[in-house]
Amino acid sequence: MSDNIKTLSIEGRPIKDMSAGELAAITFRKRCKFCGGPPSIRIRVLVQLDELTRREPEFVAMIAATNPDGPIIPTIATTYGAMVRLRDYCACSACQVDAEVAAAHYPSWQIVEINRAPSEQAAWEKVSSLV
Numbered sequence: 001m002s003d004n005i006k007t008l009s010i011e012g013r014p015i016k017d018m019s020a021g022e023l024a025a026i027t028f029r030k031r032c033k034f035c036g037g038p039p040s041i042r043i044r045v046l047v048q049l050d051e052l053t054r055r056e057p058e059f060v061a062m063i064a065a066t067n068p069d070g071p072i073i074p075t076i077a078t079t080y081g082a083m084v085r086l087r088d089y090c091a092c093s094a095c096q097v098d099a100e101v102a103a104a105h106y107p108s109w110q111i112v113e114i115n116r117a118p119s120e121q122a123a124w125e126k127v128s129s130l131v
């Protein structure tokens with residue numbers, strides 16, 4: 001780790017003095033969905049396109065009909081095939097437990113991915129690797 005990295009700052013504040021949540025807010029440009037606080041976790045809900053088409057054909061047709069880029073369904077390529085992102089939001093450390101409990105109640109055919117913000121050390125190493 002060079003000394004130059006230790007002097008990096010955003011809006012006049014050194015990065016080394018920022019919490020992992022603050023760094024996540026900058027990285028994801030997101031705030032807590034429930035209270036607007038700095039994010040601690042990010043929750044994404046994905047479903048396979050084939051599964052969504054089978055279970056919710058009207059919903060898929062509505063996406064295709066209203067997509068400004070044409071009659072296609074935006075998908076994310078994963079090792080499990082093309083996935084549709086249904087939800088993508090963050091929660092702060094105070095709302096984290098409630099958000100995780102709520103995410104556990106989504107239908108079983110929806111895949112919930114929870115990304116926890118890195119620890120301050122991990123965040124620091126990630127930022128360092130980008131410089």
Ligand SMILES: [Zn+2]
Nearest residue numbers: 032035092095
């Ligand atoms: Zn919150």
